[in-house]
Amino acid sequence: MSAPVSAPAEYDAILLASFGGPEGQDDVIPFLRNVTRGRGIPDERLEEVSHHYRKNGGISPINAQNRALKAALEAELAARDIELPVLWGNRNWDPYIPAVLQEAYDAGHRRLLMVTTSAYSSYSSCRQYREDIGMALTETGLDGKLAVDKVRQYFDHPGFVEPFIEGTAASLVKVRALLAEAGTPEAPIHVMFATHSIPTRDAEASGHSELELREFTENSAYVAQHLAAAEAIMAAVDPAQEWSLVYQSRSGAPHVPWLEPDINDALAERAAAGTKGVVVVPLGFVSDHMEVRWDLDTEAAETCAELGLAFDRSPTPGTHEKFVSGLVDLICERTIENHIEERPAMTKLGPWFDVCNPGCCANFRGEKPVISEVGSTVGLLSASTKVGS
Numbered sequence: 472m473s474a475p476v477s478a479p480a481e482y483d484a485i486l487l488a489s490f491g492g493p494e495g496q497d498d499v500i501p502f503l504r505n506v507t508r509g510r511g512i513p514d515e516r517l518e519e520v521s522h523h524y525r526k527n528g529g530i531s532p533i534n535a536q537n538r539a540l541k542a543a544l545e546a547e548l549a550a551r552d553i554e555l556p557v558l559w560g561n562r563n564w565d566p567y568i569p570a571v572l573q574e575a576y577d578a579g580h581r582r583l584l585m586v587t588t589s590a591y592s593s594y595s596s597c598r599q600y601r602e603d604i605g606m607a608l609t610e611t612g613l614d615g616k617l618a619v620d621k622v623r624q625y626f627d628h629p630g631f632v633e634p635f636i637e638g639t640a641a642s643l644v645k646v647r648a649l650l651a652e653a654g655t656p657e658a659p660i661h662v663m664f665a666t667h668s669i670p671t672r673d674a675e676a677s678g679h680s681e682l683e684l685r686e687f688t689e690n691s692a693y694v695a696q697h698l699a700a701a702e703a704i705m706a707a708v709d710p711a712q713e714w715s716l717v718y719q720s721r722s723g724a725p726h727v728p729w730l731e732p733d734i735n736d737a738l739a740e741r742a743a744a745g746t747k748g749v750v751v752v753p754l755g756f757v758s759d760h761m762e763v764r765w766d767l768d769t770e771a772a773e774t775c776a777e778l779g780l781a782f783d784r785s786p787t788p789g790t791h792e793k794f795v796s797g798l799v800d801l802i803c804e805r806t807i808e809n810h811i812e813e814r815p816a817m818t819k820l821g822p823w824f825d826v827c828n829p830g831c832c833a834n835f836r837g838e839k840p841v842i843s844e845v846g847s848t849v850g851l852l853s854a855s856t857k858v859g860s
């Protein structure tokens with residue numbers, strides 16, 4: 472079992488690692504191929520998703536959002552007199568992680584601390600990042616020369632949760648006002664926390680109670696973490712308000728089970744049960760990227776219009792000052808200089824581990840080299856590599 476807390480270390484740069492997205496029409500298909508390589512996603516699904524990007528000029532909003540987050544992190548680090556440069560690399564689009572690691576090494580960096588734009592445990596949101604670093608280090612021949620660690624999954628860190636508390640409360644006020652305008656000020660509202668659906672097999676492999684030494688009854692750390700975060704948010708916003716966790720953006724072959732209910736089915740069910748207004752909280756996401764803009768702001772909003780439901784989608788953390796400052800706190804949990812001892816967590820599940828347990832968030836398609844996992848030797852410095860040289 473991994474110790475929840477790693478000893479602080481001396482880092483010389485931060486790596487902001489994200490998903491990446493296309494920056495023009497010509498990028499759309501190559502990007503989608505990068506994302507789905509070896510993942511068994513049918514061509515029809517790729518065709519469908521390509522239109523979400525095409526309608527936006529072939530541009531994903533995610534890159535601009537990450538540039539803004541990088542700038543905000545740099546400003547917050549500077550404000551705290553922390554001298555760590557922020558590098559930015561993506562899993563699926565330029566700037567690609569292997570090139571960024573090579574540049575980091577060439578610039579003299581020897582130990583990076585990775586912050587990802589994914590808050591939860593699952594293959595897509597945890598292991599795949601750790602694998603992509605592991606693969607990049609191996610590919611570039613930098614393994615043993617460049618160390619890369621990552622901060623803990625932060626689904627229940629106040630920096631991530633508090634912006635959602637503000638956003639959910641504000642959306643409830645807006646939906647209540649919409650209902651009042653419609654002449655039904657007392658009509659029932661439902662809060663839907665939306666996250667990315669994943670194959671149930673991946674959900675079950677994301678960690679269970681015994682492995683993680685945490686108490687939860689769901690057979691999935693991914694699901695348990697979302698429920699716990701949603702509970703913490705609603706405890707602060709309004710404990711009497713009804714809410715549920717729903718899923719979006721399902722892909723994969725139809726016969727493969729993914730987490731349900733889909734948000735659109737759930738909306739129809741709520742409407743039939745008498746709900747008149749809905750607040751949709753994009754709990755699974757860090758910024759208003761395409762999965763949020765399309766699947767929630769376009770599709771779920773249309774579903775609500777058809778069902779006659781008042782609708783408001785609350786913001787993602789984005790560059791909220793509490794989120795940015797929380798990410799810097801997470802960095803300082805791991806640094807010797809500017810060290811922060813306290814490890815805040817707003818649910819009983821946290822604080823999550825700095826280093827994952829073996830097999831956590833399994834890749835069923837064959838093992839790859841990974842960093843930040845008990846027993847893994849990838850991403851560590853060999854004895855002959857001097858830090859600060």
Ligand SMILES: CC1=C(CCC(=O)O)c2cc3nc(cc4[nH]c(cc5[nH]c(cc1n2)c(C)c5CCC(=O)O)c(CCC(=O)O)c4C)C(CCC(=O)O)=C3C
Pocket residue numbers: 490491492493503506507510512516517520531532533588589590593595596667668669670720721722723755756757760761762
């Ligand atoms: C858990 C999770 C997150 C949240 C955590 C995190 O944020 O990391 C997330 C985020 C994102 N997903 C994104 C885009 C896509 N995801 C896809 C496909 C998939 N996602 C999956 C899971 C997740 N995805 C899975 C299990 C698949 C099936 C393929 C596979 O098994 O790996 C596909 C292929 C087409 C399709 O199948 O839909 C696309 C285009 C973008 C970028 C948006 C933009 O461009 O603005 C972002 C931030």
Ligand SMILES: [Fe+2]
Pocket residue numbers: 667
């Ligand atoms: Fe995705």
